[in-house]
Amino acid sequence: MVTCWNLLFHNDAEADFMKFGSFNTGVLWHTVWVYDPLDPGGLYSHITKQHCNQGFVWRPGCVGFFVETEEPDLSVEIWMDEAVQLASDVVRAIQLPFKVGQEGIVICGGDGGKGTPVVIPVGSYALTFENGYLIDPKSVDPIDVDMLPMWCRLWFNRQDHVEPKILVQDAELSPTYPLCMQAEIIR
Numbered sequence: 001m002v003t004c005w006n007l008l009f010h011n012d013a014e015a016d017f018m019k020f021g022s023f024n025t026g027v028l029w030h031t032v033w034v035y036d037p038l039d040p041g042g043l044y045s046h047i048t049k050q051h052c053n054q055g056f057v058w059r060p061g062c063v064g065f066f067v068e069t070e071e072p073d074l075s076v077e078i079w080m081d082e083a084v085q086l087a088s089d090v091v092r093a094i095q096l097p098f099k100v101g102q103e104g105i106v107i108c109g110g111d112g113g114k115g116t117p118v119v120i121p122v123g124s125y126a127l128t129f130e131n132g133y134l135i136d137p138k139s140v141d142p143i144d145v146d147m148l149p150m151w152c153r154l155w156f157n158r159q160d161h162v163e164p165k166i167l168v169q170d171a172e173l174s175p176t177y178p179l180c181m182q183a184e185i186i187r
Contacts, residue, residue: 032074032152033108034127035062036101037117041185051183054175055166056094056129059183063096065129067150068172075134075151076107078118084155089132092170096181097162098127107154126162128155 035042039061047064051057057064067074068091086093100120108115130153164179 030066030068031064032067032076032129033062033064033115034098034105034154036099037103037106038101041187044186045183046186047183048180050176050180053173054094054179055092055173056096057183058096058164058181059185060099061101062183063098063127065094065131065152067092067131067152068170073149075149076116077151077153078107079153079155080120081157082155084128084130084157086130086168087132087153090130090168091133092131092173093128093167094165095126095128095162095167096164097159098125098156099123100125100156120156123158124160124162125156126159128157128167129153130155130168 041059041062045057045059045062045064047057051064052066055066084095100122102122104117104119106115106117132151134149134151164181166173166175166179169175
């Protein structure tokens with residue numbers, strides 16, 4: 001069953017900022033997608049080595065963030081119009097421009113586009129992706145790290161001009177600058 005999150009803010013008892021919603025999504029090919037459901041290409045973007053090295057593939061209306069896990073569940077939180085407060089255990093964080101259209105967005109882990117629709121107000125945003133492990137990777141055999149469950153936070157802050165940047169870089173990333181802000185749709 002697909003859940004649609006509407007714009008209903010609530011206080012999180014453990015934080016001083018506002019959480020929009022949370023849910024779990026699948027992860028396939030190490031990717032979490034955020035896209036406009038009316039985008040003709042949906043989540044299908046041609047991914048290059050440069051995209052992999054920088055941790056994301058971006059084109060207007062669609063962004064795929066790469067995660068280190070192959071675990072089938074990813075815990076996702078969405079935060080709206082709050083100052084980004086990166087967690088102390090964040091592994092990777094990336095900030096990108098993103099425009100939300102009339103139909104909101106869909107967030108999914110590469111499961112054929114059957115993700116979670118999220119109703120977010122139309123506008124231009126700084127979208128910050130933050131990612132970390134639910135279990136300390138140092139506590140398991142290194143061969144099992146890519147199967148550890150992970151979390152991600154997606155911060156949407158209204159902003160017209162957003163500089164794409166890597167905020168926290170893990171050992172898997174080796175970006176070149178300027179960051180690649182284009183991708184071809186796979187047809």
